[in-house]
Amino acid sequence: MAQPDPSLSALVQLGDFLREFLADASREASGIADTTREASGNKAFHQLTATMEQARLQNPWFTREEVTYALQQWGDLLRKDRLRKWLAAYDSPSGEPLTVALILAGNVPLVGFHDFISVLLTGNRALLKCSSSDNILLPHLASLLTGFEPSLDGRYRFEDGTLKAYDAVIATGSNNTSRYFEYYFGSRPHIIRMNRSSVAVLTGSESPEELGGLADDIFRYFGLGCRSVSKLFVPDGYDFDPFFTACYAHKHRIDHQKYANNYDYNKAVYLMSGSAMLDNGFLLLKEDPGLDSPIGTLFYETYTFMRELQNRLDALSGDLQCVVGPDTLAGAIPFGQAQQPALDAYADGVDTIAFLQEIPASNPEQ
Numbered sequence: 297m298a299q300p301d302p303s304l305s306a307l308v309q310l311g312d313f314l315r316e317f318l319a320d321a322s323r324e325a326s327g328i329a330d331t332t333r334e335a336s337g338n339k340a341f342h343q344l345t346a347t348m349e350q351a352r353l354q355n356p357w358f359t360r361e362e363v364t365y366a367l368q369q370w371g372d373l374l375r376k377d378r379l380r381k382w383l384a385a386y387d388s389p390s391g392e393p394l395t396v397a398l399i400l401a402g403n404v405p406l407v408g409f410h411d412f413i414s415v416l417l418t419g420n421r422a423l424l425k426c427s428s429s430d431n432i433l434l435p436h437l438a439s440l441l442t443g444f445e446p447s448l449d450g451r452y453r454f455e456d457g458t459l460k461a462y463d464a465v466i467a468t469g470s471n472n473t474s475r476y477f478e479y480y481f482g483s484r485p486h487i488i489r490m491n492r493s494s495v496a497v498l499t500g501s502e503s504p505e506e507l508g509g510l511a512d513d514i515f516r517y518f519g520l521g522c523r524s525v526s527k528l529f530v531p532d533g534y535d536f537d538p539f540f541t542a543c544y545a546h547k548h549r550i551d552h553q554k555y556a557n558n559y560d561y562n563k564a565v566y567l568m569s570g571s572a573m574l575d576n577g578f579l580l581l582k583e584d585p586g587l588d589s590p591i592g593t594l595f596y597e598t599y600t601f602m603r604e605l606q607n608r609l610d611a612l613s614g615d616l617q618c619v620v621g622p623d624t625l626a627g628a629i630p631f632g633q634a635q636q637p638a639l640d641a642y643a644d645g646v647d648t649i650a651f652l653q654e655i656p657a658s659n660p661e662q
Contacts, residue, residue, distance in 0.1 A: 303416040304379055306445035311374025313440065314367050317341050321364070340440075347436040351405070355429045356554050358405050362517055363433065365635075366405040373639055379417075382639040386649050389419030393451075394655055396420050397459045399467035399477070402427025404517040406434060410639075411466050411648060412452070416441075418652040422452040423462050464655045466648070485655045489644050492522040493587040494634055497529045497605065497621035498539070502631065507542035509632020513620055514579075515546040516635040518555055519591055522617040522643070523634045526589045528581075528596040529605055540576045550578035559592030587615060617643070 320341055351358045373379075396415045400408030408426070412434065415422040426434060435454055442448045464485040467477040474490045481488070496510055513525040530536075549555050563580055566573050574581035584595040599605040606626060609619060621628035642648055 302445035302447050303413070303419075303441075303451075304376075304383075306441040306448055307374050307379060307413060307417075308376045309444040310437065310440055311371055313340070313444075314371030314374070317344055318364065318368055318371060321345070344436065344440075347432060351430070351432040354432060355402070356552075357518055357520060358430070358433075359552065363405045365516065366433075369636060370406065370409060378639060383417060383649070385640075386653060389653070394420045394463040395423050395461060396652065396655070397423045397425070397462040397465045397467075397481075399425050399459075399465065399469070400427055400430070400434070401468040402429030402431075404521040405430060406437070407521070408468065409434060409437065410643075411468075412438070414648045414652060416448070416451060418649060420652060420655075421450075423459060424452060424454045425456075425459060426454065464652070466651075468643070485651070487644075487646050487648065487651055489646075491588065491615075492617035492644060493527065493615060494523050494525050494618045494620065495527045495529060495587065495609075495616060496525045496631070497609075497619065497625055497628065498531070498534065499602075499622055500531050500534055502538075502622075504538070504542060506631040507539055508545065509630070510539075510620060511543045511546055512632050513634035514543070514594060515549055518549065518552070519589075521635065523637065525620055525634055526595065527584075527587050528594060529599050530596055532598050532600055534598065536574060536581065540574075540579075543576065543579055547578050555592060558590065562590050562593050587612070 317340075348358075348360060348363050351363060352360060398408060398411050398415065400411070407430065408424070412422055412424065424434070431454075438452055438454075462484070465477075465481040466487045466489075467473075467481060468489040469477060471490045474488050477486075477488045494513070496513065498510075502510070510525065513523075517524055519526060528539075550559065559578065559580065563573075563575065565571075566580065566582060571582060578592075580593040581596055582589070582593055583597065585597060586595055589595040599608075602625070609616070609625075609627075618634055619625065619628045620631055620634050623630070
């Protein structure tokens with residue numbers, strides 16, 4: 297897919313910048329100062345560091361660890377070869393640019409960045425309404441893009457009030473807000489995303505490395521993402537000791553006040569209701585048929601036959617974002633990769649680029 301606008305170049309430069317920033321931060325953490333970096337580079341690095349701190353103060357779930365992880369993922373994805381490979385499956389943008397309204401969630405850092413760059417790379421304009429929980433990081437990265445490629449000025453706009461004059465909508469929210477979105481935006485081409493959960497399937501033969509990867513899938517972003525594993529399917533008689541051992545690397549989560557408050561509250565509720573649970577001091581395991589476990593808790597369910605479980609997962613596919621498990625399980629992704637989606641791993645399985653390319657030209661809503 298040939299790229300007629302500067303978006304691709306700007307994103308590649310942003311990827312370079314993020315990787316340099318994180319490398320510099322790592323050197324600083326190790327006590328190794330880079331005295332050769334130009335003052336302009338240091339200034340940009342300091343500004344991003346300050347932005348990360350502002351985001352943390354606004355939303356305590358956005359710790360430096362979690363925001364750094366999000367930046368690492370995007371720094372790795374925003375490489376020329378990866379972007380070109382992603383876009384190669386699509387036609388080049390054609391026609392007049394359209395305005396796409398993006399109503400973004402705020403559960404994990406930069407959760408709406410993929411939608412944003414998808415709009416830019418299809419030659420369209422983005423009208424963004426950020427969540428009040430995450431309205432600092434994305435505007436800063438957008439300003440960096442404009443700094444790399446000034447011609448992007450005017451290709452996006454952040455809006456706090458009512459959205460007006462748009463051709464299509466991509467809105468992300470809960471099952472409840474989806475009804476609101478359908479009512480207000482249903483007359484326009486749209487993607488409306490609802491609640492999704494992620495699960496993991498264990499067989500009992502997982503290696504310590506695989507269980508360690510699963511622990512990352514569970515605890516990353518404090519379990520707040522749709523790709524955060526919130527439920528386990530385990531064989532009858534499963535021994536949870538190796539799993540708890542693998543989770544130990546995340547014991548520091550209990551030092552986070554909001555996480556600890558949720559853990560303590562859920563533990564109290566389960567104790568008062570007489571619910572059986574397993575507890576390692578920072579994670580509660582509760583047998584429950586539900587998919588979406590609360591913070592500090594992980595639901596689990598046992599199975600007897602893998603074939604029956606596969607049928608169950610197939611029936612739940614509309615509620616699942618991803619399934620982590622062995623390679624013998626159809627559609628499963630490897631342990632430790634739930635929070636590392638590729639550029640073509642679209643939310644809810646809806647191809648955002650294809651949608652954006654198929655939007656019919658219309659008179660924008662006033």
